[in-house]
Amino acid sequence: MKDVSIIVLDFGSQYTQLIARRLREERIYCEIVPYFTKVEEITAKNPKGIILSGGPASVYDEDAYEVDKAIYDLGLPVMGICYGMQRIAVDFGGSVIRSDHHEYGKAELYINEEHGNVSPLFESCENGRIVWMSHSDRVDVLPEGFAPIAYSDNSPFAAIANEEKRVYAMQYHPEVQHSEEGYLMLRNFARKICGVTEKWDMGHFLKEQIAKIKEQVGEGKVLCGLSGGVDSSVVAALLYEAIGDQLIPVFVDNGLLRKGEREQVEEVFKVNLKVPLVVADASELFLERLAGVTDPETKRKTIGHTFIEVFEAEAKKHSGIKFLAQGTLYPDVIESVSVKGPSETIKSHHNVGGLPDWMDFELIEPLRELFKDEVRKLGRELGLPESMINRHPFPGPGLAIRIMGDVNKPDLNLLREADVILLDELKASGYYTRTWQAFAVLLNVKSVGVMGDNRTYDNTVCVRVVEAVDGMTATFAHLPHDLLERISRRIINEVDGINRVVYDISSKPPATIEWE
Numbered sequence: 071m072k073d074v075s076i077i078v079l080d081f082g083s084q085y086t087q088l089i090a091r092r093l094r095e096e097r098i099y100c101e102i103v104p105y106f107t108k109v110e111e112i113t114a115k116n117p118k119g120i121i122l123s124g125g126p127a128s129v130y131d132e133d134a135y136e137v138d139k140a141i142y143d144l145g146l147p148v149m150g151i152c153y154g155m156q157r158i159a160v161d162f163g164g165s166v167i168r169s170d171h172h173e174y175g176k177a178e179l180y181i182n183e184e185h186g187n188v189s190p191l192f193e194s195c196e197n198g199r200i201v202w203m204s205h206s207d208r209v210d211v212l213p214e215g216f217a218p219i220a221y222s223d224n225s226p227f228a229a230i231a232n233e234e235k236r237v238y239a240m241q242y243h244p245e246v247q248h249s250e251e252g253y254l255m256l257r258n259f260a261r262k263i264c265g266v267t268e269k270w271d272m273g274h275f276l277k278e279q280i281a282k283i284k285e286q287v288g289e290g291k292v293l294c295g296l297s298g299g300v301d302s303s304v305v306a307a308l309l310y311e312a313i314g315d316q317l318i319p320v321f322v323d324n325g326l327l328r329k330g331e332r333e334q335v336e337e338v339f340k341v342n343l344k345v346p347l348v349v350a351d352a353s354e355l356f357l358e359r360l361a362g363v364t365d366p367e368t369k370r371k372t373i374g375h376t377f378i379e380v381f382e383a384e385a386k387k388h389s390g391i392k393f394l395a396q397g398t399l400y401p402d403v404i405e406s407v408s409v410k411g412p413s414e415t416i417k418s419h420h421n422v423g424g425l426p427d428w429m430d431f432e433l434i435e436p437l438r439e440l441f442k443d444e445v446r447k448l449g450r451e452l453g454l455p456e457s458m459i460n461r462h463p464f465p466g467p468g469l470a471i472r473i474m475g476d477v478n479k480p481d482l483n484l485l486r487e488a489d490v491i492l493l494d495e496l497k498a499s500g501y502y503t504r505t506w507q508a509f510a511v512l513l514n515v516k517s518v519g520v521m522g523d524n525r526t527y528d529n530t531v532c533v534r535v536v537e538a539v540d541g542m543t544a545t546f547a548h549l550p551h552d553l554l555e556r557i558s559r560r561i562i563n564e565v566d567g568i569n570r571v572v573y574d575i576s577s578k579p580p581a582t583i584e585w586e
C-alpha cells in the first residue's frame with residue numbers, strides 16, 4: 071500500500087473534500103477517513119501529518135464526536151480546522167463556549183509575531199488577507215503551551231499553535247476558495263511543518279488506480295455502466311488500461327434519455343472507438359416502475375434499483391462477473407449519504423444513495439474521491455478526445471428528474487423536443503462550451519396562451535443553464551436576452567403542447583442544479 075502524506079479526519083464538514091482537493095492541487099497525496107478511525111489504522115498508512123476537519127456539531131455537546139486521542143501521541147504534526155480547532159482546544163485542556171455573535175463569511179487575518187518570528191504555518195503569507203469563517207462556537211481558554219498565532223477583528227484566537235508539539239489550529243476555513251491564502255497555509259503545513267517532499271499528480275493517481283484495480287479484479291470480469299458521459303467514459307478507459315477485455319461495458323437505454331442519445335453513444339463507442347458496447351434496452355421496464363411515482367426521492371431510488379436489476383440481468387448472460395464499475399464522483403457521494411462522516415443527505419444520486427441493499431456486485435469506483443474538473447484532467451491524461459471530456463453532465467435518472475410529477479411517454483417526448491432546441495441554440499451561440507450544464511424542465515404547470523387567435527392551455531417549460539467548476543456550487547448563466555428570446559420562440563413555435571418558457575435564475579446553494 072502506498073504511503074499517504076496527509077490524513078484528514080472527517081467530522082462531516084461540507085468542506086472536508088475541499089481540504090483534500092487543495093492538497094491535491096499542491097501535489098500532496100492525502101486521504102480522508104472518518105473521525106473515529108483508530109490510531110492503528112492511521113499509522114498503517116504511514117502519514118506525515120494529520121488534519122482534523124470542521125463539522126456541524128459542537129464539542130461541548132454530550133455525544134460530541136471525538137478522535138482516538140492516541141493520535142496526539144504519535145509525534146506527528148496535527149492541524150485542526152474550525153470544529154477540528156475546537157476539538158484540539160478541548161483535548162489539550164482548554165475550553166470552548168458558544169459565542170455571543172456568530173461569525174459567517176469574510177474576516178481579515180492578522181499574523182502575530184513572536185520575538186520577530188511568524189509561525190511556519192504563515193510563511194510567505196501577507197497580513198490583512200481575507201479568510202472565511204463559519205462558526206458559532208469559539209475557543210474561550212487556550213490550552214497550556216498554546217499561543218495565538220493570528221487574530222481577526224472578532225477572533226483573538228483565529229489561529230493558535232503549540233509550536234513545540236507541532237499542533238496547529240485555525241478557526242477559519244483555509245480550504246475554501248474565498249480564503250485568499252488558505253492554500254499557502256495548507257501547503258506550509260504539509261511541506262514546511264510535516265516535511266512532505268513527494269510531488270503527487272494525476273499521473274500517479276492513474277498508475278495507482280490501475281494497480282489497485284488489477285489487484286482487486288484478478289482474473290475476474292467487470293461490468294461497467296457506461297452512459298457515454300464524462301465520468302463513465304473515463305472509468306471505462308481506465309479499466310481498459312488495467313484489465314483489457316475482462317471489461318464488459320453496458321449502456322442502459324432507460325427510456326429517460328435525450329433525443330438521439332442512444333444512437334449517438336452507439337456511434338461513438340461501437341463504430342468510432344470499436345468498443346464492444348452492450349446496449350440493454352430497458353426503457354419499458356423503467357417506465358413501468360416509474361408509473362405513478364411523483365416523489366423525487368422515490369423516483370431516484372426506483373431508478374437506482376432498476377439500474378442494478380438491469381445490470382444483474384446482463385451479468386447473468388456472461389459468466390464470472392463479480393464487479394460493477396461506475397463513474398461515481400465525490401459530489402454524488404456527499405449529496406447522497408454520509409459515508410465518511412456525519413453529513414446531511416441532500417438527494418440520493420441513483421448510483422450511490424439509490425443502490426439497493428440486495429445488490430450482489432462488488433463496486434469499483436475509482437473516481438469516488440474526485441471532483442468533475444479533476445476527472446476531466448484524468449480524461450486528458452488517458453488521451454480521451456476533448457469532445458468527450460467537455461460534454462455537459464447528464465444525470466443517470468435522466469429526464470425523470472426533469473419532469474415534475476408523474477413520468478410518462480408523452481411528457482418525455484415533449485421535454486426531449488424542447489431540450490434539443492435549447493442545446494442546439496447554445497451550441498450555435500458558443501454558450502455550450504462556456505457553461506457547465508443546460509437543460510429544460512417540464513413543470514407540471516399549465517397556463518393560458520393565445521396562438522393565432524386561439525386560446526391555448528398548455529405546458530410550461532423552464533430553461534436551466536448554470537455555470538460551475540465542480541457542481542458543488544453553481545450560478546445561473548447570464549445569457550444574452552436575444553439568445554433567451556430565440557430559445558423561447560423556437561420552443562413555443564416548434565413544440566406542440568408548450569406555450570410558455572421561463573428561465574431559472576437561482577443559484578446553488580440555495581437551489582440545486584436539477585429540480586428533483
Ligand SMILES: Nc1ncnc2c1ncn2[C@@H]1O[C@H](COP(=O)(O)OP(=O)(O)OP(=O)(O)O)[C@@H](O)[C@H]1O
Pocket residue numbers: 294295296297298299300301302303320321322323324395396397398402421461462463464465466467
Ligand atoms: N444510461 C446508463 N447506462 C449505464 N450506466 C449508466 C447510465 N447512466 C448512468 N450510468 C452509471 O451511473 C454513473 C453516474 O452517472 P453520471 O451521470 O453521474 O456519470 P456519467 O454519465 O458517467 O458522466 P456525466 O456526469 O458526464 O453525465 C455513470 O458513471 C455510469 O456508471
Ligand SMILES: O=c1[nH]c(=O)c2[nH+]cn([C@@H]3O[C@H](COP(=O)(O)O)[C@@H](O)[C@H]3O)c2[nH]1
Pocket residue numbers: 370401402405417418419420421463464465466467507541578582583584585
Ligand atoms: O448520475 C447522476 N445521478 C444522479 O442521481 C444525479 N443527481 C444529480 N446529478 C448531477 O449532479 C450535479 C449536481 O446536481 P444537483 O445540484 O442537482 O445535486 C449535476 O450535474 C446533476 O445533473 C446526478 N447525476
Ligand SMILES: NC(=O)CC[C@H](N)C(=O)O
Pocket residue numbers: 083123124125126127128151152153154204205206207208
Ligand atoms: N464549521 C465548523 O466546523 C463549525 C464548528 C462549530 N459547530 C461552530 O459552530 O463553531
Ligand SMILES: [Mg+2]
Pocket residue numbers: 297299300463464465466
Ligand atoms: Mg451521466
